[in-house]
Each structure stands twice: as structure tokens, then as C-alpha cells.
Amino acid sequence: MEHVVEKRFPLRAEDYRLYEEVGEGVSASVYRALCIPLNEVVAIKVLDLEKCNNDLDGIRREVQTMSLIDHPNVLRAHCSFTTGHNLWVVMPYMAGGSCLHIMKSSYPEGFEEPVIATLLREVLKALVYLHAHGHIHRDVKAGNILLDSNGAVKLADFGVSACMFDTGDRQRSRNTFVGTPCWMAPEVMQQLHGYDFKADIWSFGITALELAHGHAPFSKYPPMKVLLMTLQNAPPGLDYERDKRFSKSFKELVATCLVKDPKKRPSSEKLLKHHFFKHARPSDYLAQSILDGLAPLGDRFRMLKAKEADLLVQNKALYEDKDQLSQKEYIRGISAWNFNLEDLKSQAALIQDDGIPNAEEPDRDKKQKDRLDESRVPAEGLSAVAANHSDGSPALEKEDGFNNLQDLEGSLASFPIKPLQALKGCFDVCEDDVNNNSPRESDHDYGRTDNESSGPSTSLPQNAVTQQKKFSSGSLLPDNFLFPKKVVTDGDRNHSGPLQYRQKRDTNNLPLVDDTSEGAFVQRRGRFKVTSADLSPMGLSNSTSGPVVSPTSPPNQNSVAAAILPSLQCILQQNGLQREEIIKLIKYAEQSSGKNTEPVEAGTADILQVPPVTTREKELHFQVIQLHQSIGNLVEELQRQKMKNIQLEKQLNSMVNKVEK
Ligand SMILES: Nc1ncnc2c1ncn2[C@@H]1O[C@H](COP(=O)(O)OP(=O)(O)OP(=O)(O)O)[C@@H](O)[C@H]1O
Numbered sequence: 001m002e003h004v005v006e007k008r009f010p011l012r013a014e015d016y017r018l019y020e021e022v023g024e025g026v027s028a029s030v031y032r033a034l035c036i037p038l039n040e041v042v043a044i045k046v047l048d049l050e051k052c053n054n055d056l057d058g059i060r061r062e063v064q065t066m067s068l069i070d071h072p073n074v075l076r077a078h079c080s081f082t083t084g085h086n087l088w089v090v091m092p093y094m095a096g097g098s099c100l101h102i103m104k105s106s107y108p109e110g111f112e113e114p115v116i117a118t119l120l121r122e123v124l125k126a127l128v129y130l131h132a133h134g135h136i137h138r139d140v141k142a143g144n145i146l147l148d149s150n151g152a153v154k155l156a157d158f159g160v161s162a163c164m165f166d167t168g169d170r171q172r173s174r175n176t177f178v179g180t181p182c183w184m185a186p187e188v189m190q191q192l193h194g195y196d197f198k199a200d201i202w203s204f205g206i207t208a209l210e211l212a213h214g215h216a217p218f219s220k221y222p223p224m225k226v227l228l229m230t231l232q233n234a235p236p237g238l239d240y241e242r243d244k245r246f247s248k249s250f251k252e253l254v255a256t257c258l259v260k261d262p263k264k265r266p267s268s269e270k271l272l273k274h275h276f277f278k279h280a281r282p283s284d285y286l287a288q289s290i291l292d293g294l295a296p297l298g299d300r301f302r303m304l305k306a307k308e309a310d311l312l313v314q315n316k317a318l319y320e321d322k323d324q325l326s327q328k329e330y331i332r333g334i335s336a337w338n339f340n341l342e343d344l345k346s347q348a349a350l351i352q353d354d355g356i357p358n359a360e361e362p363d364r365d366k367k368q369k370d371r372l373d374e375s376r377v378p379a380e381g382l383s384a385v386a387a388n389h390s391d392g393s394p395a396l397e398k399e400d401g402f403n404n405l406q407d408l409e410g411s412l413a414s415f416p417i418k419p420l421q422a423l424k425g426c427f428d429v430c431e432d433d434v435n436n437n438s439p440r441e442s443d444h445d446y447g448r449t450d451n452e453s454s455g456p457s458t459s460l461p462q463n464a465v466t467q468q469k470k471f472s473s474g475s476l477l478p479d480n481f482l483f484p485k486k487v488v489t490d491g492d493r494n495h496s497g498p499l500q501y502r503q504k505r506d507t508n509n510l511p512l513v514d515d516t517s518e519g520a521f522v523q524r525r526g527r528f529k530v531t532s533a534d535l536s537p538m539g540l541s542n543s544t545s546g547p548v549v550s551p552t553s554p555p556n557q558n559s560v561a562a563a564i565l566p567s568l569q570c571i572l573q574q575n576g577l578q579r580e581e582i583i584k585l586i587k588y589a590e591q592s593s594g595k596n597t598e599p600v601e602a603g604t605a606d607i608l609q610v611p612p613v614t615t616r617e618k619e620l621h622f623q624v625i626q627l628h629q630s631i632g633n634l635v636e637e638l639q640r641q642k643m644k645n646i647q648l649e650k651q652l653n654s655m656v657n658k659v660e661k
Contacts, residue, residue, distance in 0.1 A: 009090050010037055013083040016044060016090070020298035022097065025157070027051065027059070032093055032298060042078065045089040049082070063089055065135065065158040073126035075146060075156040094154060096147030097297045102290055103142065103214045105300045110214040113246055115289055117279035119145060120208055122153035124277075127204065127268040130155075131197040140203035141183045142210045151286030181226040182206060182216040186260050189227055198262035201271065205257025209236055212246060235260060249276040
């Protein structure tokens with residue numbers, strides 16, 4: 001019997017020769033390389049551990065998952081090792097690159113249906129395998145579908161994958177917010193009841209649309225808008241005039257995946273039996289159809305990078321400096337979250353002014369209407385939203401998802417305020433972006449609102465908005481204590497386009513004060529950048545945020561109450577985690593300052609006396625003060641209860657005495 005001898009890839013950097021760069025992600029650069037002893041071309045993903053901002057857990061998870069999995073459609077790591085402060089992950093070289101790259105360089109309008117069917121079938125096989133082994137991929141998108149020179153398809157990037165069999169921290173992480181906004185399932189955004197592998201099915205549906213159109217639905221919108229649109233609109237579909245070229249079975253497949261209620265989505269296994277996959281061809285068809293004639297991956301990568309840099313420069317000329325961040329978001333499609341109400345309003349105003357026609361396809365309205373009932377978010381998530389709509393009927397709306405300014409304002413007013421804060425809690429949204437005007441949105445996309453925002457708009461109550469500012473409850477993991485804070489140079493911020501989006505490449509250590517134009521970049525958490533600008537209400541000198549948004553009309557008490565209720569659930573969920581993180585932080589701060597004082601109170605007092613240095617420290621400092629105050633309140637409350645107890649005991653004793661007499 002023949003034995004397949006597994007190749008042993010060496011674990012020393014000297015045994016590899018790095019060639020050109022072929023890809024960039026949030027935390028890594030990917031190079032084509034040669035494994036010298038085996039004379040084999042490989043890809044090496046180089047992660048700078050110092051720049052990973054303490055997301056070592058994520059990295060460990062990615063490497064672990066990548067080495068344990070064993071399926072022809074899942075990218076497996078040959079080996080990994082550290083060299084200097086870098087982690088090298090050696091993997092098979094996928095010479096075709098990602099589907100996103102291929103579309104960007106040669107198929108900007110998307111692929112033909114047989115190509116899509118072939119790609120999706122392979123991806124689905126990977127998902128069937130992953131789900132059966134308890135993994136949720138959580139980042140299914142064209143950028144993570146890689147092809148080798150023969151057209152073999154592999155699903156890559158386990159940076160945010162989760163295991164459903166996990167317990168403890170990793171299990172908990174499934175109640176947090178990971179993924180990339182446009183591909184993210186509504187239940188993942190909502191964070192109400194956690195989520196499961198059905199979240200991958202949603203992303204799979206979005207990926208299908210991405211492959212069909214060359215970009216994901218809502219990809220030109222700022223992330224906050226993507227969130228609102230995903231939650232409030234009917235799910236996107238293949239309903240446009242331009243989609244007439246696609247078969248009924250493809251449209252059906254997309255519609256089955258993009259159902260807002262995860263329970264109603266099929267499993268990956270069931271989906272694989274969908275008749276759409278009858279259109280799929282053998283993998284080598286991909287080599288003949290889409291890879292044929294493409295330039296080598298490294299060249300394509302370089303060209304795309306240059307193109308995206310150009311685009312950024314062009315856009316820069318069009319907008320003021322202060323718009324830079326939004327501009328970058330616009331160009332790269334997705335990035336940080338933007339919770340700026342004024343910004344959103346002005347975007348909506350721009351859309352209206354532009355008079356975006358709703359003419360792509362007349363029969364889309366009907367199709368969307370038909371799908372509305374099926375596709376609503378499960379009741380509790382958006383109950384607050386629904387509560388604000390007088391007749392409960394869905395409003396048919398412009399393609400961009402917002403009918404007019406009132407709609408947007410109404411949506412925001414009725415959107416649970418605290419979940420936004422909760423999201424902010426997960427990512428520490430850039431509040432430095434407050435004054436930015438977003439760029440004009442020319443790309444009107446999918447969807448329309450599930451909920452009509454009728455009557456006069458209700459604005460966010462002032463306290464809600466200002467509270468949002470105070471709610472700086474992001475991850476308190478001592479990231480910046482463990483790794484020296486690196487500040488990004490302007491040139492390096494030029495990370496436009498999906499090729500480089502979300503990538504911050506720190507090269508120089510500049511004084512912190514220079515780092516406020518985009519908000520001090522503090523850490524990357526999952527897929528998002530985290531900034532610290534102006535999180536503290538203590539009037540930090542390096543804050544660049546604009547004025548706090550104030551309401552234009554008095555709050556409607558009922559709607560505010562309705563909006564707050566579901567939000568409280570979110571906060572409750574998060575509180576436990578945050579508390580643990582704060583405790584960890586206090587312990588860490590105690591250790592760092594060389595004071596191993598046991599009682600938390602004493603440690604906290606020490607922290608309070610040390611003047612905070614960096615923005616992040618100031619923010620943490622503020623949170624510690626808040627914690628300290630709430631501990632004080634609890635102690636007081638405890639004292640009151642004790643007193644009450646003593647009095648009750650006394651009363652009881654005197655009654656017993658009386659009875660005995
Ligand atoms: N094995 C490979 N062969 C060829 N190209 C690759 C390979 N692995 C990754 N790439 C390219 O490098 C890019 C970045 O890699 P990867 O997605 O793993 O990094 P990341 O930091 O996890 O990125 P992100 O989180 O943005 O998806 C990919 O989009 C792909 O184009």
C-alpha cells in the first residue's frame with residue numbers, strides 16, 4: 001500500500017526566500033515565497049505581533065484553526081513560527097488570488113452565472129465541513145475566497161472564526177460583534193441572543209451578490225449606514241434590471257440565504273443540494289474562464305494598490321481635509337464605524353438632493369414587497385423601531401434605503417440607542433469624526449426600509465446623545481499596556497480600497513499629539529479599528545471631536561422608552577464582560593506600577609493618583625474613576641441594607657420578647 005508522506009515544512013525563516021507581496025489584510029502582509037529545502041512555492045502571511053494590538057488570541061485561533069482543518073476547500077497552514085517580532089504562517093500559494101482581486105482587476109461588474117455557481121459550490125463545501133466540525137467562519141466574502149492556478153477554490157482567513165463547541169471566553173465571543181459590516185448578518189449586529197453558523201449563510205448570500213455585481217450590497221456606504229440598512233431594510237436580492245441576466249434558481253438561492261430570521265435560513269448542507277448548483281462546473285473551468293490571461297498575482301496586486309492610492313488622491317482633491325476619514329471609508333467601502341447623527345443626516349440630505357432615481361427596475365418594488373414579510377428581523381430586535389411607526393406598514397423607498405431626511409431621522413430616533421452604544425462598546429467608534437461630512441453617495445444600492453417612518457421625526461434626546469459620548473465602554477483589555485503604542489504616519493494611513501482597507505501600517509513613532517486627525521489609533525479589535533479620541537469627558541487637549549450633537553426637537557418619551565428597553569438587554573450582556581476586563585486592567589495597572597497591593601480599593605486609589613499619559617490611558621483612567629464611583633455607591637447601598645437589617649432584627653427580637661412574656 002502506498003503511503004503519502006506528509007511534507008515537513010521547516011520552521012526557520014532562513015529556509016524560505018520571500019518574493020513579492022501579493023496581499024494585505026488588517027493585520028498581515030502576504031508574500032509569495034520559496035520553501036528552499038522543499039523547492040516549493042508557498043505563500044507566507046507575515047503578522048507583526050507588535051502591531052496586532054494584543055489580538056494574540058485571534059491570531060492563535062486563526063493559526064490553530066488553519067492547521068487543524070483538513071478539507072480541499074479550506075486553506076490550510078503548512079506550519080507557522082515566530083521570527084523576531086513576526087509570526088510567519090506558511091500556506092499553499094494561491095496564484096489566482098482572491099475573487100475580490102480578480103473582480104477588481106478584470107471583472108468589475110461581477111462574474112457570469114456558471115462561474116458564480118462553481119465558486120459558490122466550492123465555498124459551500126467548505127462551509128459544510130466547517131459547520132460540521134463546529135466552526136463558524138464569520139468572515140465569508142469574496143476577499144476570502146482564493147483560487148490556485150488550476151482553479152481550485154479555498155476559503156481562507158480564520159482570523160475571526162469561532163468554534164461552537166468552545167466554552168468560556170471563546171464561547172462568549174460569539175455574543176460579540178465580528179465580521180465585516182456589509183457581509184454581517186443582522187443577528188450578529190443586534191447582539192441580542194448571540195448567533196450560530198447561520199450567520200455564515202447570510203454572509204454567503206451577500207457574497208453571492210458580491211460575485212454577481214462586483215461589489216457587496218451597501219459597500220459604498222459608511223458602516224453605520226450599512227448597519228441601519230441591514231437591520232431596517234428588506235434584505236438585498238437579485239431584483240434589479242441588471243439582474244435579469246441571472247436565472248430564477250440563482251435568485252431563489254440568494255433569497256433563501258438572505259432571510260433575516262436565522263432560523264429560516266437553510267443549513268449549509270441543505271443549501272448545497274439547491275438546484276442552482278446544477279449550473280456549477282468542474283474547478284478547472286474557473287482556470288479557463290476567469291484566470292486565463294490574468295497577470296501574475298504580484299503584478300495585479302501592485303496595480304490595484306496604485307489604482308486605489310490614485311483614487312484616494314483624486315478624492316482628496318475634492319474634499320476638505322476634515323473629510324479625509326469619511327473619504328477613505330467611502331473609497332474602501334468599509335472601515336470604522338461612524339455614529340455621527342449629523343453626518344448621517346447630511347448624507348441623507350445629499351442623497352435627496354442628488355435626486356437618485358429609482359428607476360433601475362420597476363418590478364423590483366413588487367418583489368421586494370413580497371419578500372418583506374418573510375424577511376423581517378425577529379420581533380424583539382427591532383420592536384422599538386416598529387413601535388415608532390404609526391401604521392406599521394412597510395414604506396417602499398428609494399434604493400439607497402432612505403426615503404428622505406425625515407425617514408433617516410426617524411429611523412435613528414427609533415433605532416435602539418443603546419445598541420449603537422453597545423456596538424461602540426465593542427469597537428470604540430471614532431467620535432473624532434463628528435464634524436465630518438461624508439462624501440456624496442453616488443452608488444445607490446439595494447434594499448428599502450422595513451419600517452415606515454411616518455409623521456414628524458423624533459430626534460434623539462439630548463441626554464441620550466451626550467450619554468453616548470460618555471459610554472466609552474470599549475474593550476478594556478490592556479492592549480496598549482502590553483504593546484507600546486505605535487502611531488501611524490499620514491502617508492501610511494493611505495490605506496484605501498478593499499485591498500488595503502482597515503490596514504494600518506505603523507512605521508514611525510510620532511508624538512501622540514500628532515495622531516488626532518483621525519482620532520488616536522489605539523487598537524484593532526476584530527475587523528475594526530479602534531480610536532480613542534475624545535472618549536474621555538475630561539476635556540483632553542488632543543481631542544479633535546466636534547460638538548456633541550444636540551436634538552432639533554423634543555424627545556418623544558414613549559418612543560425613547562421603547563427604544564431604550566431592548567438596548568438595556570444589550571448593555572446587560574456586555575456589562576459582565578466589561579467588569580471582568582476592568583478588573584483585569586486594575587490588576588495589570590497595579591502590576592505595572594510595581595504595586596501589588598491586594599485590595600482593589602487601594603489599587604484603584606493608586607491608579608487615580610497617577611497622572612494619565614496617553615489618550616488611551618486617560619480613557620481607561622476615566623473608566624476606572626467611574627468604576628470606583630460605582631463601587632462607592634454599592635458600598636453605601638450595602639451599608640443602608642445592613643442598617644435596615646439591624647433594625648429589622650431589633651424589631652423581630654422585641655416581638656419575640658413580647659410573645660415570650
Ligand atoms: N495563500 C495565499 N495565496 C495567495 N494570496 C493570499 C494567500 N493568503 C492570502 N492572500 C492574499 O492576501 C490577502 C490578505 O490575507 P488575509 O485575508 O489572510 O489577511 P487578513 O489580515 O486576515 O485580512 P482581512 O482580515 O482583511 O481579510 C487576501 O485577501 C489574499 O488576497
